[in-house]
Amino acid sequence: MQLPVPTDFLLSRDVASYGYFLLEPNHWIPGTTVRSGVFNRILDLAGGPITLRISQRLGKGKPLDVTLSRKLVAGEKAELSRQVSRMLRLDEPAAVLREFHKLDPRWKRSGRGRLMRSPTLFEDVIKTVTSCNVAWPSTIRMNQRLCEVFGRGGAFPKPEIIAAQRPASLRATCSVGYRDARIVQLAKMFVSGEIDAAWFENSDIDDEAIRERLIELPGIGPYAAANILQLLGRFGHLPLDTESVRHGRVVLKMRGKSRAIMKRLACTFKPFGHHKFRSYWFELWMYYEAKRGPAHTWERDIIGKTFTAALLRE
DNA sequence: GGTAGACCTGGACGC
DNA sequence: GCGTCCAGGTCTACC
Secondary structure, three states, X not given: OEEOOOOOOOHHHHHOOOHHHHOOOEEEXXXXXXXXXXXXXXXXXXXXXXXEEEXXXXXXXXXXXXXXXXXXXXXXXXXXXXXXXXHHOOOOOHHHHHHHHHHOHHHOOOOOOOOOOOOOHHHHHHHHHOOOOOOHHHHHHHHHHHHHHHOHHHOOXXXXXXXXXXXXXHHXXXXXXXXXXXXXXXXXXXXXXXXXXXXXXXXXXXXXXXXXXXXXXXXXXXXXXXXXHHHOOOOOOOOOOHHHHHHHHHOOOOOOOHHHHHHHHHHHHHHHHHHHHHHHHHHHHXXXXXXXXXXXXXXXXXXXXXOOHHHHHO
């Protein structure tokens, strides 16, 4: 099947735009050219797990070619399109990105602006929790094990499956450590409707109301809340962590204690308003690419595991 | 309102 | 190869 995309959309650039593209059940396979990369992703749809092979042979703005591992049953096509659209931010208007490029022209030439995310809010929330207080290789492992152990056919597990587990089981099989009870509790809240994805995705609700609700959730603090906000398409907050402080010190030549650097980072990116996360993130991303080559050339099973803070400090 | 310490895992390092 | 130290964000208890 084919999926239409916005005129500015470029698969290789827009998939390799956020670290989640290196986490299971996502699998980006770099090609020899910008056009030849392939994005594989397993989704758990009504008729069971299905593997998508997504490419864009004809280049920027041209439809995506999507090869499926099985035939779709009734009703699955709409759900598949919805999930792919969320993941690749196909619903983000080109006009919004033009506005971003006007505000921060550094990214106009490359066209960067879209940030890859997950097909569902549940997966984004769990991926965020698995990235807190842990080195990147451990985040990779937690997501790999969650998909292997609890995902149907290697897909990301549905909240109903995680909600039915004992925390100790999650800890023993997926190396999630003390996050076990928090992950199970979050899954239960998704299942019960206490966390209503539609409410969080509602653009009529202001950022602060969403942030306040997020920060009440188990395992979600200031950093995680700001990160989930950007995953929800709200880019006016910065998820500041030790990596931000490193960026402040190494790239922006800031001096002082961590807290002071975080305050200075907030001031530095304030002029970018409701696009500030994009400006901040692509600065970080540019640094990683300077160290490790263009993101669309990164091999998940090689570069992902060597992507440690210690190596980046070199 | 601010902060110290615990939480868990795995990489880094010293021997 | 083994043992120890440390990084990482959230949560709780305490001041």
